[in-house]
Amino acid sequence: xxxxxxxxxxxxxxxxxxxxxxxxxxxxxxxxxxxxxxxxxxxxxxxxxxxxxxxxxxxxxxxxxxxxxxxxxxxxxxxxxxxxxxxxxxxxxxxxxxxxxxxxxxxxxxxxxxxxxxxxxxxxxxxxxxxxxxxxxxxxxxxxxxxxxxxxxxxxxxxxxxxxxxxxxxxxxxxxxxxxxxxxxxxxxxxxxxxxxxxxxxxxxxxxxxxxxxxxxxxxxxxxxxxxxxxxxxxxxxxxxxxxxxxxxxxxxxxxxxxxxxxxxxxxxxxxxxxxxxxxxxxxxxxxxxxxxxxxxxxxxxxxxxxxxxxxxxxxxxxxxxxxxxxxxxxxxxxxxxxxxxxxxxxxxxxxxxxxxxxxxxxxxxxxxxxxxxxxxxxxxxxxxxxxxxxxxxxxxxxxxxxxxxxxxxxxxxxxxxxxxxxxxxxxxxxxxxxxxxxxxxxxxxxxxxxxxxxxxxxxxxxxxxxxxxxxxxxxxxxxxxxxxxxxxxxxxxxxxxxxxxxxxxxxxxxxxxxxxxxxxxx
Numbered sequence: 001x002x003x004x005x006x007x008x009x010x011x012x013x014x015x016x017x018x019x020x021x022x023x024x025x026x027x028x029x030x031x032x033x034x035x036x037x038x039x040x041x042x043x044x045x046x047x048x049x050x051x052x053x054x055x056x057x058x059x060x061x062x063x064x065x066x067x068x069x070x071x072x073x074x075x076x077x078x079x080x081x082x083x084x085x086x087x088x089x090x091x092x093x094x095x096x097x098x099x100x101x102x103x104x105x106x107x108x109x110x111x112x113x114x115x116x117x118x119x120x121x122x123x124x125x126x127x128x129x130x131x132x133x134x135x136x137x138x139x140x141x142x143x144x145x146x147x148x149x150x151x152x153x154x155x156x157x158x159x160x161x162x163x164x165x166x167x168x169x170x171x172x173x174x175x176x177x178x179x180x181x182x183x184x185x186x187x188x189x190x191x192x193x194x195x196x197x198x199x200x201x202x203x204x205x206x207x208x209x210x211x212x213x214x215x216x217x218x219x220x221x222x223x224x225x226x227x228x229x230x231x232x233x234x235x236x237x238x239x240x241x242x243x244x245x246x247x248x249x250x251x252x253x254x255x256x257x258x259x260x261x262x263x264x265x266x267x268x269x270x271x272x273x274x275x276x277x278x279x280x281x282x283x284x285x286x287x288x289x290x291x292x293x294x295x296x297x298x299x300x301x302x303x304x305x306x307x308x309x310x311x312x313x314x315x316x317x318x319x320x321x322x323x324x325x326x327x328x329x330x331x332x333x334x335x336x337x338x339x340x341x342x343x344x345x346x347x348x349x350x351x352x353x354x355x356x357x358x359x360x361x362x363x364x365x366x367x368x369x370x371x372x373x374x375x376x377x378x379x380x381x382x383x384x385x386x387x388x389x390x391x392x393x394x395x396x397x398x399x400x401x402x403x404x405x406x407x408x409x410x411x412x413x414x415x416x417x418x419x420x421x422x423x424x425x426x427x428x429x430x431x432x433x434x435x436x437x438x439x440x441x442x443x444x445x446x447x448x449x450x451x452x453x454x455x456x457x458x459x460x461x462x463x464x465x466x467x468x469x470x471x472x473x474x475x476x477x478x479x480x481x482x483x484x485x486x487x488x489x490x491x492x493x494x495x496x497x498x499x500x501x502x503x504x505x506x507x508x509x510x511x512x513x514x515x516x517x518x519x520x521x522x523x
Contacts (some may be wrong), residue, residue, distance in 0.1 A: 176496065182220070189481055236469065238506055252316065258453060258454050286468060318335070336367070346409070369387075
């Protein structure tokens, strides 16, 4: 009887532990689904970003593609001021920006006159005389005009008797991105920008063109995109090579679907469509790759681990794949924004952790304030080091205390990643978080929400190339439409192939004149 009771007690203990784990998962899921975002509230609620290496399989593995969130600074001095502050938009009492000026736009002048009868004096019938100085007002309009360019190549007949010369000659064939293709370089650039910069699915682009009078089939645009994807590969490779030459990177990944890949092996879970979009962002260039893997080997290829001359600092979340960097020549810089999210989720999973959560959030806010002060030159870093020392002391004390399992797990995670979490303190060029990579993924996540991913492997490769070109152009404040139009015109001049001189289209080696023209609207 004693043995049976002991066995039942042990079984009850196991069930209670499992129940605690399930309750924590339920609280985390409820926080994700209904907890809101601290970007929309000052009550300290967590955002919807990822759980890093604390992920539970039941929560999915696509958390860290959400909007980034930098923890707030110290609280306002006045509760009234904090309450009156708007969540977004222009704050009450702040100076306005004035009315915008649009003098750079092309002007179409429309004259408005009065009929002769309306210009007569109501008493004597005399006509009012027109005087100088019209009353001028403006309005802005836009209209997408789809038109067809008809190329007429003049023919010339020989007027001499020289039999060695041809009888007829023609003006040269106009350069085209796709030989004998239907669409111009500007049309293809517009297609790329619409899809990969503005996150519009192809069917929506087709619907928009139809409203403007152009009926085009999905197959036609798919064929254009497949051909253009080949032309963008050399540009993407050059960007990737430049990114590898940097000394630090922000890296992240998010899920991406490839709906038709006949060569994909059958996975145990039957999910053949599961691909991943990876990003590596340097200070002046960004490269994306879309591959059917979330393994560490993708990161090694992305950063060029086979080249022993490459080394640097990698800023990332704490997804286990980034642990491969330990055996390579790279230094970890872990993300404090993710740590903060773990703390918020742990506190939400168990009552009684509010004070523990607030203490950590205050320490993290003080650390961010110290980092901002050092970055802005108002402090030499003393405040930052003091805040980090305070957090380390708190961590050492709480590791010896009895806390809820979820909170204890967070503390152990912070302890095991501490060296990487303080990398930014000795490298001023590094931020305390990986928000730059998450922001880089935001347009891509919007496109994924609209079209769910890519239809085939070639479309996935095209997405990586287009994302790389557009994101890099954005870092240089270029107009992506002007930039891609210029590159595709270069492809047309090369006979439908990638330009021989790729360096002329790379932002860091292009001429100042080209950069200036790519920043302006396309001509």
